[in-house]
Amino acid sequence: MLLAAYGQQHWWPADSAFEMMVGAILTQNTNWQNVEKAITQLKAVDALDAQTMLDMDEARLRELIHPSGFFRQKAARLRLLCSFYLEQGREQGIKNLPDARASLLSLNGIGPETADSMLLYALGTPVFVVDAYTRRIFARLGLTAADATYSELQEYFHAQLDKDVSLYKEFHALIVQHAKHYCRVKPLCTHCPLGPSCPAIIS
């Protein structure tokens, strides 16, 4: 039985649902430190707003998010998100869609992890977020196949955990926090203080 014994409160730092959705795009294959720089710059010119981002030149948007990397494609992706966000009636409108996940996935630049991050952290929908860390840890523990697909991994967690937004949030946060420090890509978890069966995850 899997259980998050402890976890971070409010692990995804953001002042609003919209900011979280922007962060979900910016953090794609990118260190969160770089994302913070980009968000700080957006806030500094009061541009962390859907209409504002649509009104400014795309070149200007690229400049502002530059530190987060992939700035050309991310600027385009952010604008698609902004249009969608306003058309649907902001987060409440998106939440009320018959299938919000499918609608998000239909936007270019939003894949399963980005969509699920938005659903869980910005919209409060109980979907488990599978990321590279999750795949790595659980594969090393021998609990899931290394080549499992996104939906296979997600189904695994949905089957193991109570369908609870806070639990999903905390558990995912815990996985990321742990993996960042001890479950690196190259050196296997050799100096992980939690040992090979990782009691933070298994109980």
Place this chain on the structure above:
DNA sequence: GGCCAGGTGTAAA
């Protein structure tokens, strides 16, 4: 200087 980071889309094999 190389590796890595809270992925996604596209185009070959």
Place this chain on the structure above:
DNA sequence: TTTACACATGGC
């Protein structure tokens, strides 16, 4: 249906 590659910055 799988695999490879482009996209880009900044910290260690």
